[in-house]
Amino acid sequence: MTEPALVVRSLCKNYGGFAVTRNVDLELPRGARHALIGPNGAGKTTLVGLISGAIAANSGTIELFGRDITTVSAAQRVKQGLVRTFQVNSLFPHLSVFQNIFLACSEARGTSQRMLGRTSGQKPIIGQVEAILDMLGLSADAGRPVATIAYGRQRLVELGIALALEPRVLLLDEPAAGVPSVEVPLLIHAIDRLGEDITILLIEHDMQIVQRFARTMTVLAEGQVIASGAPDVVMASEQVRSVYLGKSGHQRFESGKAHA
Amino acid sequence: MSVDRAFYNAAERNRFGLLEILFWLCPIAAFFLFPTSLSFATHVLIMALFAMSLGLILSFAGIVTLGHAAFFGLGAYVTALLSLAGYQEPITATFLGGAAAAVLALVIGPLLLRLTGLPLMMVTLALGAVMFEAANKLGWLTGGENGLGDLRYQPVFGIFRWSIYGQTAYFYTLAWLFVLFLLTRSLVASPFGLALQGIRENPLRMNLIGAPVTGHLVRVYTISAFIAGIAGALSAQATGFVGLDVLSVDLSINALVMLVLGGVGNIYGGLVGGALYIVLRNLASDWNPYHWMFVIGAFLVVVVLLGQNGVIGIVERLTSLISGQRKETSP
Amino acid sequence: MLEVTALTGGWGQTTIVENLSLTVPRSISLAILGRNGVGKSTLLELLVGRALRHSGSIVLDGEDLSGRSIHHRAHAGIGYVPQAREVFPSLTVRENILVAARPGFWTEKRILELFPSLGRRIANPAGKLSGGEQQMLSIARALSSNPKLLLMDEPSEGLAPIVVEQLVDAIKSLSTSGNLAIVLVEQRADIALSLSDQCIIMDRGQIVHNGTSADLAADEQALTQLMGLTAQGHL
């Protein structure tokens, strides 16, 4: 019971000699609230892809609750409780909010194989969907096609689908990206209310959200970890500032040569 | 929260609505109104069933195929060959025709359904053409160009004999149509039906939430092939004849046109479109058939340009205009 | 010359830039700073017309471009150097330049004087150029349309230092030539501030600071805070 939720060791990914992920180590204890930040092109999305299994790593290992999942398929990782959300909405636009989340619950429980029996008769799943809708404050919109609700609320549906898959480790990839500022608090509240049993890795640009949410954080630049620890400490680091502000851009110049 | 079952699955309804009951009264009424046109009416029912089978995969799972006649034709030939081999019990013969088509779908589906879009259309078109040429070539089995004629079947339940007045064929076909309609109706209303709609909307995402996308598609493709095979088998029984036309590319394309004429996205689309197409075409043949081609062509253009969802779309729009209630936008 | 009023927009349904107003006078170079993800690139894309405007207006030289098509805006005088360079890989260097060309000060000859290294590879497909050369070509292509307003998105991104120096020189000579206004998006504040007269800082799709570049360059504390990097934040 003591092993951490997610452990990443010496993870590397090259595209034709160009390293996008270099020896990344990451360890999330159970119930962690960890933020991953870094400038554009730092390799954050690649890292999420590697962890979720959408991209195959060149070397290194990934462990989920002590089990090595490095070679396990993306779909199998989902079944083992490693679930991600997407930066850009990838929903079922003509289906209702309820149906979007129902689909995910139904797949997670194997109900989607049922050809007989109506959708409305699946009481346990409907209960589960309603609980998620309630928690995310989406109940009022449940019957509306996803394409017709506000973008910020669509992001909540995205989160709802992830929750429906009963995650133990949740990767949130920029949940607030593209959301108008008035709708951001909705999302923050929803994330705040996620159960402590869920381990969360958050990729986010918005420092407000990061600071509100994260208990620990990691900064990624040029594919490698340059700082990790408590937010105050990390943000005070000179190296982090320089990466973000480009004050003394020398280091980037050096690494830039490699692939110019 | 709303109690409308469409909330859970757009394809699900509480019970038979007034409109639906009226719809199913039509074929019964047709029997009394046009007692001398029953063989034609049977043909209408068969085409409606075939279009419905295509609608199941196209409207609900987003599979666009140009080779659905392969299943219709296989069902027809299997049933015909059974009859010629001396097996003439009608109900099981029909069922076996459908089963043969289902087996074919089960075999080719896993490979085929990894394709989408134009490549899928081309492969299904080519497969349909191969089936057609093979049937032409295997004259010793299929009769080739001359077809298989004078097929005979025992009376249904040992009571109702087949005759040219077509009462038996009509009710027999109607019964199959209704049963398969109920099956389709309940299928699309099930969680599986909803999963199919998810695949139609976003197959990539379905895969990422752990759904066996190809598996789901193969399953519904097989069921659709079964229904198409039944339609073919019924055509063999009702007309007592099977010719190469049951495998023709025209038939596949006509089924698509029927479906669009009726409306994509609703299980009634194929039924309405199939019936309408055959009836209109029959009327037009008394008029000027090349004009008919012009009319159906113009109709297709207008349907696409106006974005109306076929006849059903127009009716829906009209009813919502009249009742002035919620505007329903079906996908 | 450029007047942006209450501009809101993003990609499809998303809202990245919110209610943003901005004026760029003639012959001025303006730098846009901010952490990544705050909507700098999207702002440029909205001006170019590739992102979706939800509301607000864009006026260039008195002509309202808000509802105009992308190529019409290009004809109206907007030149664009996108972040990913987006040269046409199957076209040669010369074709890349000529395909956008319109009569004016910047002829092929003048452009090649500005970027001599492009002249040496004039007949090569653009897809075969190095990153730095592609960046120059992207600028060259924008110049060949003789724009009134040049939008540049992180021209220094991912380039070797020597190339960045060349580029900085080229941009300096552009901005001092007085013929056109430049809007420059740059993550690296040092480069941005040294190249620009004016500077704005964005956060969450809105402008949080607007001033001269010289003032901001002198005040590191303010810069850090405005860029939202401190634990205190600005809210």
Next chain:
Amino acid sequence: MDYLVSSLTFIAIYGVSYGMVIFLISIGLVITMGLMRVINLAHGAFAAIGGYLCTALVSSYKLNFYLAVVVATLSVAVLSLIVERGIYRQIYRKSELDQVLLTIGLAFITVASLNFLFGPNVVPSQLPATLSGTVELLGRDVQMYRLFVVAVGLAVVVALWAIFNWTMFGAGLRAAVDNPSMAQAAGIDVSRLFTLAFALGSGLAALGGAVGYGMLPLEPLYPFKYLIIIMIVVALSGFGNMRSAAAISIAVGVVDTAGRYFFPTYGAFIIYVFVILYLLAQIEGSPLRRKS
């Protein structure tokens, strides 16, 4: 041995010339589908209209055949400008199914109109008599027409190559294929370019319809009769790839000719089997896959 040599030269000459006709009626669609990603099942209709027009010009107005080919090609190109602005423009962003249905509808309308105007028969050939003469090539008599078709095909290949590589129109088109939104941002009017490209594609179809008469006789059902073979070329050559379109056309011509020559009774299957295997072979590791 003689048999083998004569068989191979036969297949080379006739397969290639047949392939060239296929190339002529398909290349326009390869171009427009590559640019606009629109499934245009009415492409054969433009070829038929071109052929009918050319034939009518020669028989009714006593125009010189070669001149009639040019006039028909240009007329169809102009006609297609109107059709593109009026109809096709509306479906670029619609689903594949919508595109299929609308263009099938247009083909239906064309078939009905051709039958109404010209009757159900095959229209008489108006190919000039000089083309039915023969010349000796590779030790056999070859009909001039075959060489004419190959010459036209090669001329089209060269002309397309020149247009695409030497003109600003071509550079603009390539830019629009590479990156349509950046092309617009560089000031290229992509939608106007598409209209012109569509006219080019339809004009080429018309040219194929007029010149290809010797192998593909004109009749009202022409738009559907040769649609499958056109679609085969398009589907196999990939979107917008002219070089592979030429190669695939010739491969189809050669495979079909060789198949019918060596296995005459099974000739009908060969091309379909070829298509099925080719497309299915692409399933693994190709963008055609539904699963990622």
Next chain:
Amino acid sequence: MSKRFRTHLVAGALAVAGALASLSGVAAQTVKVGVIGQFTGPYALAGKQLRESIDAYVAQYGTKSGSQTIEFVYKDIGGSNPALAKSLAEQLIVKDGVSILTGFFLSPEAAAVAPVINETKTPSVLSVAASPPLLKMSPWFVRAGQNLWQPAIIQADFAADNGKKRAYIAVADYAPGHDVQEAFTKRFKERGGEIVAADRIPLNTVDFAAFAERIANAKPDIVATFLPNGAPAIGFFNALAARGVTKTAMIIGIAETDDPDLPSYNDNIIGVYTSIFYAGGLTNPENVALKKVMAEKFGANHAIGVNNVSPYDGIRLIYRMVEVQKGKFDPDAAMTAVKGFSWNSPSGPKQIDPDTREMIHNIYVRQVQKVDGKLTNVLVKTYEKVGVPKL
């Protein structure tokens, strides 16, 4: 059969059906004739010719035959669709109350209809369908056109009469092609000839060069062929001419160069023979009269084809069937009236074989020649009173 059937007419609606069906029979003064034709689709030309023939016959002889008036009811198949033909036949008999059927361009259509007319005793005149076994499928069929064996055998006879020894058979790969191949092979071997090869050409063939090459390689002195009219035949003959086969061998087809199709050919077709039951140049009074009425109704340029002539003869047979009726239509009397019936038709003397219900008629060998600058089918040889042989 009918009695047993009637016992199964169950409830009210069925009674209505029966009543309607018999009503038209009682009316008696008119006899309705159902016409099942290819009025659209790939064979629309044949449908057009069918209709022309009926119009021409009615123009010449009116709508009355004996004491009865004849009324035609048209139905379209629009392509190869035997099942639809059957359904249309049922409709015509049950709903429209027709007493006689005609039309039937493609043989499978007729085959599909056979069980229907057997059950309802409906005399049916095959206006074009030429498949040999058809008449065995129903005693109610009678042939107005040819049995495909007839022209095929004359192909063989004509070739043998001209001293040809090495035959290459190239037929379309469908049932009629197979029939021709079978009959020609048998007869030509009987006459001492040799079949050097036989190709069945797939119907979807576009470029026929491969077949022309195979034929040229085999160096036959006669090529017997049968292909569908229109694009396939044109493509095939052009390919033969291009390969020079037309110069080295006799080419003999059946219906490919029919007069209405002739304008679709170019000069490549010159020299090709066909063997069939009609020639436009016949000068018998019936043909002259037919040409006149056709020219009046459909213009001076109208070319009469074989698919005009046999439906025209079919209408003659129908008038004969009706002529003998007194009151209620009697199908047996109708069939008896045509068995052994003989008359002079535009295509020469005709007689229905009383046993087989096949046509005994002249088969003409025609050659395409240029006459006054126009391609013309010139009559070369007449084989008189050809019956259907037993193969």
